Amino acid sequence: MDKRTENLMTLKQHLNLAEAEATAVLKKRILISDGSLNTEQFFSKILCNMLLKTFGEVVVGVVHSDEKFDVEVVVSGAQKQSRALSTVYVSWSNEEFIISLDGKNTKFGNLSNALIMLGAAYSCGAVVKQAISKESIGLGEAYPILLKFNDYFGNDLTFLDSEIDLGKIELGGMGATGSWFVAAMGESNAYGNLHGFDEDLVSAGNLQRSNYTENQIGMRKVWGTYENFKPRNQKLKFIPHEEILQKEGTASGKLYEKIACFVDSRSARRKIQDDCIPRHIFDCSTSGLSEVVLFFGGLGKHEPCLSCVYYETDIEEGKLKNIANSLGVSIDDVKKDKIDLAAAQKIAIKYSEIVPNEIVGLAYDSF
Secondary structure: OOHHHHHHHHHHHHHOOOHHHHHHHHOOEEEEEOOOOHHHHHHHHHHHHHHOOOOOEEEEOOOOOOOOOOEEEEEOOOOOOOOOOEEEEEEEOOOEEEEEOOOOOOOOOOOOHHHHHHHHHHHHHHHHHHHHOOHHHOOOOOOOEEEEHHHHHOOOOHHHHOOOEEEEEEEEOOOHHHHHHHHHHHOOOOEEEEEEEOOOEOOHHHHHOOOOOHHHOOOEHHHHHHHHOOOOOOOEEEEEEOOOOOHHHHOOOOOOOEEEEOOOOHHHHHHHHHHHOOOEEEEEEEEOOOEEEEEEEEOOOOOOOHHHHOOOOHHHHHHHHHHHHHHOOOHHHHOOOEOOHHHHHHHHHHOOOOOHHHHOOOEHHHO
16 A cells, blocks of 8 residues: 555545545645755755655745745745745744744744754644645644743753763664654764664555655665664664564563663553563554653653553453454454455455555554
């Protein structure tokens, strides 16, 4: 299943858009008008890469005034160039990032790359909302959107550009969150060894949300991540492992020191926690399109572990049933975690745009 098909399914299933509406959204043209400052151009590059996960054409830079665009993003002090139907203005100071629809309160400041990436993620959401322009879906929040950095990181932001020794960290899962986590860490000034674990191959469907490109389809995800990894601090290394993260690290009686978990199911999280018994564990998950959930825990701190947080529930069973019903497969199929050929053929009966062989091996939770 390719990126376009993935996006069509997402728009239809989660936002209740009709086929024609969803197709029209994907065809919209986006313009990013930026300035000459390094921070502005870095922002434009990151935002463009994010938007290309959804839209077929994103243009950055100077264009002819007669060109037609559906949404224009005006960065910092740049001038609006087009007669786009919607305009999103973004700017920032040292204390906050501002997203508006009227261009008021434009601010200027130098930011670390980490904060620029955070602002780009929110800006991407604002552009998608304007492109869809369907009030009933209730995306996002009222404008202007103000991201006050001290709400996220406290009053001292100097650590974002400081050399931080990460030591050795095992990363479980190089999908949507894992691949982008590694890319974001590359923009920090941290150093150490990031060990990425994933046995899966990059598929066309991954291009809609993960940090991979078309020429990496068929490559192991860990090697795709390695290929895309260009760290700002050359002392930060990414070491790929073509396997799932498992308990071999405890064979000698030694615990994993730090694990960052990016797998895509509750059961997979429990397995990593129970098999690997990490001294410190960090987890990132998403709840549909509505939120990102972060968890931090550790041994000896009277804190819950991932198995406690993601315990097996009736709701989890209900979710498996919902996945099975929406895809036209049995709950026993879904409990296998990965889509086999028989299940892929059932899914293709319900969704005619799907080619069975292209989805074999994909995880149900991320499909």
